Amino acid sequence: MTDPTHDPRFLRDPYPAYAALRATCPVLAVPAGSGGRTNYVVTGYEEAREALHDARLSKDTATFFAGRESSRRLHPAVAHTMLASDPPRHTRLRRLVTKAFTTGAVARLRPFIARVTDELLDSWHIGVPFDFMAGVAVPLPVVVICELLGVPPADRPDVQRWSADLFAAGEPDVIDAASHALAAYMTDLIAAKRLDAGSSLLDRLIAARDGEDRLSEHELVSLAVLLLVAGHETTTNALGNAVLALLKHPAQLHRLRRNPDEIPGALDELLRLDSAVSTSTFRFTTEAVTLGGTDIPAGAPVSVALGAANRDPARFPEPDALHLDRDAAAHLAFGHGIHRCVGAPLAKAELEIALRAVLAHAPGLHLAVPAEELVWRRTRLVRGLSSLPLVASEATEIPLVRSRPTQ
Template sequence: MTDPTQDPRFLQDPYPALAALRARCPVQALPTESGGRPGYLVTGYAEARAALGDPRLSKDTAAFFAGKESRRRLHPAVAHTMLACDPPRHTRLRKLVTKAFTAGAVLRLRPFIAQVTGELLDRWPAGERFDFVSALAVPLPVIVICELLGVPVKDRPDVQRWSGELFAAGRPDVIDAASHDLADYMTGLVAAKRRDPGDSLLDGLIAARDGGERLSEEELVSLAVLLLVAGHETTTHFLGNATLALLRRPGQLERLRGNPDDIPAVLDELLRFDSPVSTATFRFTTEAITLGGVGIPPGTPVLVALGAANRDPGRFPSPDLLDLDRDAAGHLAFGHGIHRCVGAPLAKAEAEIALRAVLTRFPGIRLAEPAERLEWRRTRLVRGLSALPVMV
């Protein structure tokens, strides 16, 4: 089938095409170019939520691809993360990581997030065109998650580059190389912290035990890679998408500027409106299931389109309208069930602090390029801007 990420019109606004698919059938087969077994695409909200919570849909990619020939050379620490396994292993790993993202832990991070935000905004050039993505949306979450993990400042540009290259759609060689660069770096960082322990999240994972069992070296590296990548990619695109949505709607922007205390309450609607994760990570059926009235055989990949589900009019009336008064609780931007994004509280805290600071300090912020000419990342997994030219 045609790759939609190569169509500029789809990248600009995928929602009409996704709505047409959903109207035809919220669960449908997607034929493969080779004529092999198709995957299934889920675009309806109820069906997506059911799929995300169904234990018969496995995320164990190692089991699915076992024995299948592949030209890919992803590093195992990237290919087999916590996102690519099932209980009980997933339960054990998630329990250890969740401690770093409790409400109390995020609350303690807020002063640091505010400090970094202020320092980044201090560099914004008044009266000149610049890129919001590279000036705030990328560096803020990168600095925060690197600080959490204990990544030295001098290494952060390389870590940021490798992380971005993991999402280079259509360039498997770049993705594979980046996976090795990032995993090799994290292997070295784990070794360095064993020699000279500190108080970072990574130090805590090295010392952590689950009952009487420590994390293996491979698990440590894999968790470090996952936390780094997931800890900033989603937030980067959340910030960019939310800011663009507001800049295109001056009335909504002005409302928040005048009432910045409303920002925490509207984050869910901004997430629902243009989800930073467009498609959930890989799943496949372990037995025959029926989803949305459609029978799916065992061993079949199922793609859950979170962005499409969040625009389902059966769950969110007038879904193409950004309504800051809408109760958007229950949106699927962070997933659902046991694999729901563990860093969601941190992402929302960063977005709240950043948006409040931008609207307060720069009341005249505006687009420096027509929205129709903006470039979007060419990837199926996330939805985010390559750049967002603005002026203040």
């Protein structure tokens, strides 16, 4: 199988290819590279859910790659994050960060999210093309997660650029350099916060390290990098994908514009339709496993195609259509099991607030370029647009007013 990130058609719409793979077999053995290794790709919903939950599929990359020669120089703080670990280490680390993303904690952030969204939309004027990705979808989650972690405003453009570089498929040198830049930055930020403590999540993690629950320096830097990157990448892509999906389904867009209180209930279906995370992070079998009728030997890499699973017609009838009344709460866009995205409540709050604000700010909304000219990011893990040029126009049926979500 050739690298799909080299095919613009796949980047634009991977779902026909996913459907073809799933029709062949929901768990397919695929040759990976020239080393003779076989990767197992999961495209069926039930099989994906089972794989994400099965403890025999390890995420301990340090164990898998131990002793293997590699030309890569990915920083250990990026290569061996909480995502790349199993219990009990994973359980301990996740417990430390979960409190930051509780319903109450996210509710306290909502006024800040709404204020930042309004400030970003102030530069968007009726009749003038506006890149939604550069203007809203990228900066909003970056500002929010940086605020949560205590990253100074002057440093945020750099950390956003390094984070984006981590997903540069086909450019290992760029990825490796970005991993070192992020790790070095977080090491310096942690040192600065030790001298002048604040109340950010990063400050609380530092206190945990120095207290009873003692984190190692590597764990502290690694958690900081992971929270920074994962805290905005998913939301950025989900925002762009959701707006584009609504533009492609104008009746649904019109419905939400007239009834914005339906937006929270629509989020799961929007996330299901075009998952911001296309493929889950690395897993491998610790023993022989049979999944979806396919025998997978021990030590084999397994890729769970979340985007494919979310469009499995056996679980979601008419999967390529956007049905806002569908019960899509069981989608896998945030993963499943013990590794389900810890920041999902924050991501959904940002999505809701941003969509409310955009639909209120732009009564009439359409693409500034033909849909086939949109450029998608060339990356295997995530699915998102490089840019989304939009034009807002006047609309008589809905007044042009700013509408903040209920606090």
